[in-house]
Amino acid sequence: MLFTTEEIQIIREQALEMDKHRRVSPEMLRTIYDHRLFHLFVPDELEGRMTTLPEATRIFQESARIDGNLGWLVTIGAGGGFFAAYMSAEISRRLFAHREAVIAGSGMPTGTARKVDGGYIVNGSWKYCSGSTYATTFTANAVIDSGSTDHDAGNDGASLTRVEPEIRSFILHPDQVKIVEDWNAFGLRATASHTISAADSFVSSEMTFSLAESIEYEEEAIYQYPFLPFAQVSFAAVAAGIADHFLEAAESLAMQRNRSALVFDKLNKCKAALEQALSTFYETVEDSWRELKRDGRLAEDTEAGVTAASLAAVQAALSCGQHVFPLLGLSAAMEDTEVNRCWRDLQTACSHALLRND
Known part of the structure; x- marks a missing residue:
């Protein structure tokens, strides 16, 4: 686990206030800076912590499981490191080589x-x-x-x-x-x-x-990964993490309210479907990463497979909210409840244009 129990507790305790006031807390930002999560795709020589895509994807999911805002901001912020390949080394150092960049x-x-x-x-x-x-x-x-x-x-x-x-x-x-x-x-x-x-x-x-002209850090494999499937993988991990948190909060509420066996049966089915989709998703991402390391590029059918697995994982995550939320009663409709916040975050994340199947 990347985050400490104390860090997780602090972020979750502040989640309601962040949601109400629409701003990230200084403590959450400090945690991101401490773990250098905005630098997951920044070369080590620029004070980054260059990370493989499969590992980063798990970090995105873990972050989103703690809080949707955390997962989204870590994923978006880390993705900015992709641009180091298109800038001169001097400009990249100026922009990336400090703690809060x-x-x-x-x-x-x-x-x-x-x-x-x-x-x-x-x-x-x-x-x-x-x-x-x-x-x-x-x-x-x-x-x-x-x-x-x-x-x-x-x-x-x-x-x-x-x-x-x-x-x-x-x-x-x-x-x-x-x-x-x-x-x-x-x-x-x-x-x-x-x-x-x-x-x-x-x-x-x-x-x-120009995003058509990579000029630096050609030895870094992540910069050779096609941007569209890279983005879809990253966002799918966020959706999965939020769904994890939603199911956790939904189960807790269902137990508190003594919901029927039907609710718990639906919860278990959604958990199983999400786990199955994520198993395929991570296997596909890891296979694509090995192919990239071996061949220096991804075949077209590999790219298509990554996109398909990402969208399937997103659909499984979204289905958790669609199938479980209506069974939780009016208490789940209150904006200040954890399960409501997770549900809203899940709907919003899955509305991203790159994650829709239309």
Whole structure:
């Protein structure tokens, strides 16, 4: 077990207040910093604690089992270490090599950037930037403003060809962004997944990168893992951890309220289904990691298998809430109960676009 009994107790005791006030507690952040959980995918030479994907996945699940907000923030924060492969070693050291370093940002290209001498002028807004209130660095994707989206392919201007926009990632300091506190979701309330915006922010060329161009730390296997299945594996582990906590809280409540045998039968069936899905999930992740270490890449069918196992694990986790929650009675409908908080966190986590089967 990564966390001490005392750490778990403190975080769970503070969970209700974090949920009510929609902010992470200093004690929970301190625990994350102490274990260097935001640095799970940061190279050791940058004061990281580089971790294999299978091991990190179990850490994500364990964190989420303690508290959904903890699991989500650890997973998102650790994922920012992926960007070290796309930055120069000098920039990476500046951004990652200290205890409280963590990136928040968005992958959606909802900003624009205009080229100027020495860099770019960036404008835009980006939603769902988890960890925004304590991030030491922000990253955001923006479309490069070329002045035109069409190209005149004919002498008379009658024939126009659509040009694909260029997208780059921009590294922003906290004083270059405004946090719009609009994260009002009913679950994962303490994740500070707010919108950030930038207005005429100058970003030097060295503080930009392309996700199509890996330039550093090629010896680190995690940076060779395809990003989509990497993200799906990470989020699936969070969903599983929250489901674990939900089932624990549901069983406790059912015992307190002397619920019928039907409730406990459903609980046991959900536990078994989740365990089976997670067994396949972890076996698939570990097999993919061995393949990556052996071949330096994943085959397409392996990627597809990882995605399928991740989505199956998420569906099993979500089903726990869907099948058990309605059987718990009105007491579970109260927002200040542990089981209600877990249920809301589970619904919210599983709503992520990468985890939906539509």
